[in-house]
Amino acid sequence: MTTVIAIANQKGGVGKTTSAINLGTALAATGSRVLLIDLDPQGNASTGLGIGHSQRQRSSYDVLIGSSTVSQATVPTKVPRLDLMPATVDLSGAEIELVDFDARTHRLDLALKGSTGSWDIILIDCPPSLGLLTINAMVAADALLVPLQCEFFALEGLSQLLSTVERIRSRFNPGLSILGVALTMYDRRNRLTEQVSTDVRAVLGSVVFQTVIPRNVRLSEAPSHGLPALIYDHRCSGSEAYMALAREMIQRLPRAAAAA
Ligand code: ADP
Ligand code: MG
Numbered sequence: 284m285t286t287v288i289a290i291a292n293q294k295g296g297v298g299k300t301t302s303a304i305n306l307g308t309a310l311a312a313t314g315s316r317v318l319l320i321d322l323d324p325q326g327n328a329s330t331g332l333g334i335g336h337s338q339r340q341r342s343s344y345d346v347l348i349g350s351s352t353v354s355q356a357t358v359p360t361k362v363p364r365l366d367l368m369p370a371t372v373d374l375s376g377a378e379i380e381l382v383d384f385d386a387r388t389h390r391l392d393l394a395l396k397g398s399t400g401s402w403d404i405i406l407i408d409c410p411p412s413l414g415l416l417t418i419n420a421m422v423a424a425d426a427l428l429v430p431l432q433c434e435f436f437a438l439e440g441l442s443q444l445l446s447t448v449e450r451i452r453s454r455f456n457p458g459l460s461i462l463g464v465a466l467t468m469y470d471r472r473n474r475l476t477e478q479v480s481t482d483v484r485a486v487l488g489s490v491v492f493q494t495v496i497p498r499n500v501r502l503s504e505a506p507s508h509g510l511p512a513l514i515y516d517h518r519c520s521g522s523e524a525y526m527a528l529a530r531e532m533i534q535r536l537p538r539a540a541a542a543a
Pocket of ligand 1: 295299468469496506
């Protein structure tokens with residue numbers, strides 16, 4: 284059984300891609316077979332995993348429009364047990380192109396259901412919008428992981444995200460759950476961070492993961508080396524936090540998804 288988790292937040296720069304890369308690596312390290320789907324036309328997850336443009340002959344765009352199967356569009360990464368479905372800039376036109384397609388909200392879901400790949404966990408790195416790409420991810424997903432940056436406007440926009448989830452549940456995917464909200468770029472020296480964290484926990488309760496991801500320069504350096512932080516520097520505070528978050532995630536997943 285495969286569990287599909289969409290990493291979504293329509294705000295840009297909140298840590299979606301950093302979380303996708305490092306949680307994918309952490310989950311693979313614990314023995315799960317993981318596929319990371321890059322669904323952002325910027326392709327940052329692909330670049331951050333060292334998959335250059337020449338290795339992106341097939342991509343998530345081809346899968347969405349039906350010109351490639353999931354397996355054909357998937358490449359191995361340097362991380363054992365972690366595969367990637369890369370993104371190319373073609374994806375930026377997909378929102379418009381897909382409007383004329385049948386079942387345009389279910390393209391990714393149908394492709395994954397018809398796939399012969401054997402992954403325990405599929406993570407989807409969503410673009411910073413609530414458009415058709417993110418909707419495809421939410422229709423295909425069993426659960427959502429929402430990174431939330433510890434800043435003053437952290438909760439702003441969350442109600443829009445949650446009402447999109449409600450709409451997807453009632454129309455397409457009643458089983459869509461929220462696996463958790465992960466606080467990112469946590470800065471212990473900043474009192475505002477503490478305040479935001481307290482407020483977010485007061486509003487959202489136990490859906491917020493206990494683990495927080497610290498602001499850590501190693502996390503932002505690693506992608507320029509084409510490596511997950513967990514490989515670039517597995518002892519930095521950011522890597523340790525993502526390992527802890529992955530463990531917390533596994534505890535929240537249905538047992539079948541937690542391999543090994
Ligand atoms: P998103 O995918 O939501 O747009 P990213 O994961 O790309 O967000 O993060 C935005 C920027 O912040 C990137 O430059 C990334 O390297 C950096 N970043 C993300 N998380 C952290 C963190 N915990 N500490 C320091 N820098 C971070
Ligand atoms: Mg991103």
